[in-house]
Structures are given as C-alpha cells and as structure tokens.
Amino acid sequence: MRGPTNKYWLRYATMTLLIIVASFVNLLIPLKAGAAELTSRSIVVASSVSSALTNHRYNFRVNGAITIGSLEIEYCTNTPLIGAPCVAPAGFSLVSSSMGAQTGLTGFSIHPSTTTNRLILGRTPSGVVPPTTAAITVNSINNPSTPNQAVFVRISTFATNNATGIRGDNGSVVFATTRSLNVSGFVPPYLTFCVGNTVAADCSSATGNYLDFGELTNLTTRTVTSQFAAATNDNTGYVATVSGLTLISGNNIIPGLVTPTVSLPGTSQFGINLRANSSPVVGTDKTGVGTGVPAAAFNTPNNYAFQNGNIVSSPKSTDFNVFTVTYIANVAPNQPPGIYISTFTFIATVSF
Secondary structure (H helix, E strand, O other): OOOHHHHHHHOOOEEEEEEEOOOOOOOOOOOOOOOOEOEEEEEEEOOOEOOOEEEEEEEEEEOOOOEEEEEEEEEEOOOOOOOOOOOOOOOOEOOOOEEEEEEOOOOOEEOOOOOOOEEEEEEEEEEOOOOEEEEEEEEEEEOOOOOOOEEEEEEEEEOOOOOOOOEEEEEEEEEEOEOOOOOOOOOOOOEEEEEEOEEOOOOOOEEOOEEEEEEOEOOEOEEEEEEEEEEEOOOOOEEEEEEEOOEEEOOEEEOEOOOOEOOOOOOOEEEEEOOOEEOOEEOOOOEOOOOOEEOHHHOOOOOEEOOOEEEEEEOOOEEEEEEEEEEEEEOOOOOOOOOOEEEEEEEEEOOO
C-alpha cells in the first residue's frame, strides 16, 4: 500500500459511519405492535379518603391519528401492566357511577358491560386528529375501603364501542387512598436516552449522526468518536445496547475485534471502547454523577472490541452519565481499496 498505485486508491478509501439516534422517554411498559403510549397521564381524585363516594378525572394525551370508540379503565391493586390479571381493590365499586364532564374526547357514556372495577366508556367510533388532550370525569365512584392503599388505573383505547377487539393506545397511572387527607399524586416513570456525535449532559440536545475516518492507511490508526447519555427513575436501572456490522465495502470487510485487543497499525481491525485511551490518544471516561457502567468488553483503556449487545448498564435508578464511544480502524497493506461503511443502532430499555 506504499507504491504510487496503491496510494491512488487509498485517496478514495474514505469510510463513513452512520449512527442512528434513538431516544426513549417516559416508558412505562412494553406495548403491543400497532399500539402507542398515552402520554401526559394522570388521575385526579376529588377525595382520596377510603370508602368515599367521589369523582375521578382521567387526563391523558393521544398522539396519533386513531379511531376511538371506547375506553377501558381498570382499577387493580397488583400491577399496572396492561393486559395482566387484575386484582380488584377491596370495597371499590363502579356500580353507582355516572358520566361527568368531557373535554378533548367527548360523547362517551357508561357501557352496560362495566363491572365493579372495570369501567367501559363507549361512544360512536370516530377518528382523532393529534395532538388530542383528553380530560374525562366519572362521578359517584366508591373508593377502596383500605386506607393508605396504592391503586393502579389502567387506561386503554379501542376502536369498537364496547372495549372488545384489538387494544389500542394505552398507559397506567396510580393513586392512593388515605384516612383523612384529600391528596393524590403521580410520579411519572421516565427513561431519557440520546445519541449523536455530541450530546448535552442532560440530553437537552444531540448533534450529528455521521462520522468520517478519512483516508485509511497501514501506517497509523484512524479514530472517530460519538456520545450518548442516559438517565432513569426506574428502580431496576437501564440497559443500553449496540448493534451493527463491522466495516464493509462490497464483499470486502475490515474484521471486527471479537475480544478486547490493542490497536495494531498495519493489521486490519475495527473496534470500539468507552474509556480514555493513550494508544492512540483518543476518547474520555464517562462524565456525570450517574451509576451507569460500560460493559466489560468496552471498559479497558487501549483495548477495543466489536460486539453486538450490552454496551452500558445501571443496576438502579440513576442520574445522567455521558459516555464517549471511540471507534478505531486499522488496515493491512493488502486491504482491498474501497469505501467502507457501517451503521450502528443504540437502544436503551428499562423494566418498569
């Protein structure tokens, strides 16, 4: 690769690296295909005293254009997971309930299929033009009889007018009964994750999704960097993963490093890590006060690997960390010329 002919080809051996930016915010539970999350969810209970006959107002936002013919509102004490078995709160009853005020989405009435703890609000199905914020009040609901009890309220949309068929957009909220205080509240779960060439420490901005190694040569290691940041209030923390292919040009590849390995100019290799390195001098250690930790394969300075799977995780709720991903590329003298490209996808998930 040192003769005039090879140098001509290397002048066109520019490598581009695409990075897909993924952001997942305010995740509560996994949703079924075709369904989205109802956002800005809350429940306002006029009186949270146990056994009180009171009004409940359901607030939520529909973000997509869907057909809504009915709402299913389930009260459960065991789990907020939509579709999971539901344990009804002791003493709770919807038998005497009646419709109250409706804004955003209107025309609902209480369907005859309503049960003690499963409220069905039906109407003539109609399309919804986003964004639509709804506030729907139901009167004369008998609160659970157990004081200081957390109650999960699952809200789902259906295209039919009787909550049958395929479940649409959905989400859950929670309130608690009290002995004498008329107080309720909801702390929304969140996962914030951002990816880019550079990102703000709090994910308020992310810039760039394209990296260029420039001309690859057998004489020196080429490097580029990107960043991602994450935070969550989920008590089990989060896991961030990376997926993609090694550098490819047609049928030719620059092999990915299966195990952590030092950079060796003159040897075809491709890998990443998440540490400050001295050989070559590139990258930085994580910043921020969070508890995120790089996976073992990417957590040793001057060692690089290419593996799909976990790249960072935190075992508990955490404030933000910013991680810098260093990419290295080396080529052997006989590496075929070409434009070598790879695309990476970064995803963060929580259990909630």
